[in-house]
Amino acid sequence: MKKLWRFKGGLKLPGFKSLSNSRVVQQAPIPARIILPLRQHIGEAAEPVVAVGDKVYKGQMIATANTFISAPVHASSSGTVLDINQYAIPHQSGVTEMCIVIETDGADEWDPKIQANPNPELLSADEIRVRIREAGIVGLGGAVFPSAAKLKPTRTIDTLIINGIECEPYITCDDALMRSQPEEIIHGILMLRKLLQPLECIIAIEDNKPEAIAALQETLVKLKTAGVGSVNTIRVVSVPTVFPTGGEKQLIKVLTGKEVPQHGLPYEVGTVCLNVGTTAAVYNALYAGKPLVSRLMTVTGPQIKQPAIFEVLIGTPVENILAAAGGTVSDNYTLIMGGPMMGMSLRNATVPVVKASNCILVEKSLAQSKTTTMPCIRCGACANACPMNLLPQQLYWHARSKAFDKLVHYNLADCIECGCCSIVCPSKIPLVHYFRFAKTEKYEHEVKAKFADQSRIRTQVRETRLEKIKLEQEARKARRKAERLKKSAANTNVSKQASAG
Amino acid sequence: MAIILLTVLALIFGVALGYVAIRFRVEGDPIVDSIDAMLPQTQCGQCGYPGCRPYAEAIAADQAEINQCPPGGESGVQALADLLGREPLPLNPENGAADEGLAMLAVIDEETCIGCTKCVQVCPVDAIVGAAKHKHNILDAYCTGCELCLPPLCPVENCIVMRAVDMTTKNWKWPNPEVKVEERAA
Secondary structure, three states, X not given: OOOOOOOXXXXXXXXXXXXXXXXXXXXXXXXXXXXXXXXXXXXXXXXXXXXXXXXXXXXXXXXXXXXXXXXXXXXXXXXXXXXEEEEEOOOOOOOEEEEXXXXXXXXXXXOOOOOOOOOHHHOOHHHXXXXXXXXXXXXXXXXXXXXXXXXXXXXXXXXXXXXXXXXXXXXXXXXXXXXXXXXXXXXXXXXXXXXXXOOEEEEEEEOOOHHHHHHHHHHHHHHHHOOOHHHHHEEEEEEOOOEOOOOHHHHHHHHHOOOOOOOOOHHHHOEEEEEHHHHHHHHHHHHHOOOOOEEEEEEEOOOXXXXXXXXXXXXXXXXXXXXXXXXXXXXXXXXXXXXXOOOEEEOOOOOEOOOOOOEEEEEEOHHHOOOOOOOOOOOOHHXXXXXXXXXXXXXXXXXXXXXXXXXXXXXXXXXXXXXHHHHHOOOOOOHHHHHHHHHHHHHHHHHHHHHHHHHHHHHHHHHHXXXXXXXXXXXXXXXXXXXXXXXXXXXXXXXHHHHHO | OHHHHHHHHHHHHHHHHHHHHHHOOOOOXXXXXXXXXXXXXXXXXXOOOOOHHHHHHHHHOOOXXXXXXXXXXXXXXXXXXXXXXXOOOOOOHHHOOOOOOOOEEEEEOOOOOXXXXXXXXXXXXXXXEOOOXXXXXXXXXXOOOOOOOOOOOOOOOOOEEXXXXXXXXXXXXXXXXXXOHHHHHO
8 A cells, every 4th residue: 555645625525426427438429610729728829730721631730839838739520621710719708719610521531641650669758759749738637738848857757647536526537538448548658657767657546436446457467467567667546535636736745745846846846747638648649640639528417418428529519519418407507617616617608628628517507506705704714625725814805905915925826726715615705716816917917017117118218219319409400500600700701801802 | 521422423423424325325216216116107198297207206296196197097096005105095087087997009090091100209108110101000019008199199080099909818807706797797
């Protein structure tokens, strides 16, 4: 048994996982239109390399990544590029961003250039990294950080952590992936091992997923008997079910006892953390040569008729997925992308599924669940529940008064928005909403201050220039006047001499 | 004895203070700088002064109230009140309303522009580029939205107009939880 640590705070939440996890993974139908946002990851948006009217194959790169922190986008089915324009993206605000829209032809024909690699073991570390980048792989746990950038740490790695936690209620897609594709995950880990050279690899799974733990352990034994010796370094570790163990910093604390420094990254404590879905995508990219064009996704909640786990083509509109799950029970529902704790509510169902989408939760309409907020009584329950050791009640006061320096002092930026404080608050204060509000207000304040500095400098530069021009003009005027005087004096002298002569 | 001692001490301190006053002299008025740092640098002149710096100087000299700057808004007045230890005042409505929501930028319609360079000359942050009898254009990244280039300065109708910047995931803000959902919709 491995020694485990505990992080402070966290909650035991009801799972609601059985709604969907008893079903087998289904293939979601190919939609008539696929909408692929150019930014489905953290970092710069990808740049389109196709034009309207082009015929594209499934798996063909249609937008390329030009900066280090970016990821390319691939067509998730074959068809014709219909439009490259602003479309609504899955975001709390309901704003639009540049998307490539593909009208599918139904053939779902793979790009003929994509071929399986018979000997992925022969690839060098750099080749593996390039292929992971070109396959558009990003962290599928929700943060969507481009994986290739993460796999280039500047120090030695002790522990490679494969995150199979899935601690939010309702979500089951990682569980389903671990049960249905354990071999892919382990082969993916072996490839990542080559890149990072860690001392050990840990697959962390919560103890409420015994089938997934068993499936991975059996596969490890099977591979070992088949003579794949390197699986010896891989261990499956069962961890207690506490929300939010799936958070990167929390999981590293639980498995290694180390804390990632503030504003730091996991590699600074010798760890790299990747989601199981990302690992399976790495397998697909290196063994089958296939880019990231689909993902597993849970469709669940009290308002959906047939909760299910789908393999969804990225870019499929949410409404198509809802229809595939038998539609909604009534018209009174709220759509949440992600889980009930950290997910975002969607304004409409036309937005596409993106690389980050692990779940569509169809909840009762918000209007039906009216809660009355009471004043803060300073009970401190939120501080006990906070997994980041913050003081939510202090942050709450300062968020209300927009005291930005105080918010910095109380480390607002470290809030992971897990929602534990809001759940335990006896006064039903939507604390996380306040913190998100304060974060965007603070960001705007900083942007404005920076812009003001720029404007101040530009004004000063302009004023000094105008001043200089004015001085020059005056100097020129004075010089001309002096010249004129001299000339007229000379003229009078000449005329005087002439009259004298 | 005591008188001599005190006189000597006074002389020593006097020399020391005099030296420090010359050696560590601060150029300019630091209070003007800190007031100027709080102002939004729109350079719009709505306060009645020809720019943010002159307004800061007027506040420092007690010639102007702290509530004359509409782009700074109520929060700007509050910040100035905290800095100067004065009572916060409601924003002076005569100077215009506070800026709410997304920032506004000036845009030139290139079809209408006659190339008169009037706006180029007046822009306080050199955000307008153009030469005589050539189309002008405004650099979005520098425009403060001061509206100084709008008609009547611009002699052509509908040439320069104000436009709100597009809302993106970067400048979108979470709504204030204190404001009720129904009020937000209204």
